[in-house]
Amino acid sequence: MAKAPKAQFSIGEVAQTSGVKVPTIRYYEEIGLLPSPPRTDGGRRAYGAEDMRRLAFIRHARELGFEIDAIRTLLRLQDEPDQSCAAADAIARDRLMEVERRIASLTALKAELERMVEGCSHGHVGECRVIEILADHGECRFHEGPAEPAAFGQ
Amino acid sequence: MAKAPKAQFSIGEVAQTSGVKVPTIRYYEEIGLLPSPPRTDGGRRAYGAEDMRRLAFIRHARELGFEIDAIRTLLRLQDEPDQSCAAADAIARDRLMEVERRIASLTALKAELERMVEGCSHGHVGECRVIEILADHGECRFHEGPAEPAAFGQ
């Protein structure tokens, strides 16, 4: 039963079907997220179905905002189906909490931006609410503790 | 009337009162967001009150997630109070729309993560909902058009 010649795919095909760009696929290989596939005689990467699955997993996890390191852990877990899934659960829970924090922060941000935009009288800059609020933090309703100073924007 | 000796602040003091870290202040100077202040005899930066105000403006704008380039424009506008504030208004509106998009995306994401976490039976990995959903994109309720492929996470 050494048949089934194993479909092989070029990196371009893999990119097309997975929606992950070619340089990104090579990057994932470089950082050890995706195994180095065998090469053709001409030195080109030849991927198999398992690689496709793995890349789909990665892509999906990235879409859901998991960090590369978290994905590494999740992939390791996936390879050992008998282990407890507590670790995977914890990673997903962490991510959920982070997303909830983000939404809360962005909602406060939205309110503040609305206040800026609605208050703008469309006159000249000297009396512009947008500039005014930016200049005077005291006027602002959007305050956060100094816990996560750089997490607002994104 | 050449009095009022102009209070001077060291970079450390400025950092303390503004909440912006010392290297970040130097970085802002390097990229031309903050003017290069005069130096003391010993070569140290000596900031005045106007610099403090400018930095507070920058910090606040960064907190609200404006990009450096947008802040550059806003600062230029602030310096010319007779101009129309349409540009400032547009920047704030853009930002607001972006934030709204982010919130929508994150809300969908949150739902998907909840589905993962709630479905997890806390058994072993082989039947873990978290891994399962990540592996099979078809099962996932969280789909977005390919418009902004990298904006999910943050």
Add this chain to the structure above:
DNA sequence: CTAATTCCTCCAGCGACTAGAGGAGCAAGC
């Protein structure tokens, strides 16, 4: 056989910082 396309590697860059090395200035206490 040629031309177009795809692939290869390597290196540089993005944004917005952050961290560290190695050295100089400065204020306070002895």
Add this chain to the structure above:
DNA sequence: GCTTGCTCCTCTAGTCGCTGGAGGAATTAG
């Protein structure tokens, strides 16, 4: 004066997750 310890200086390199380009080899279509 001298030492201690803090702050400051410049410069370089690293972070994260890619993205893009140069320059060249391999494959495919006509």
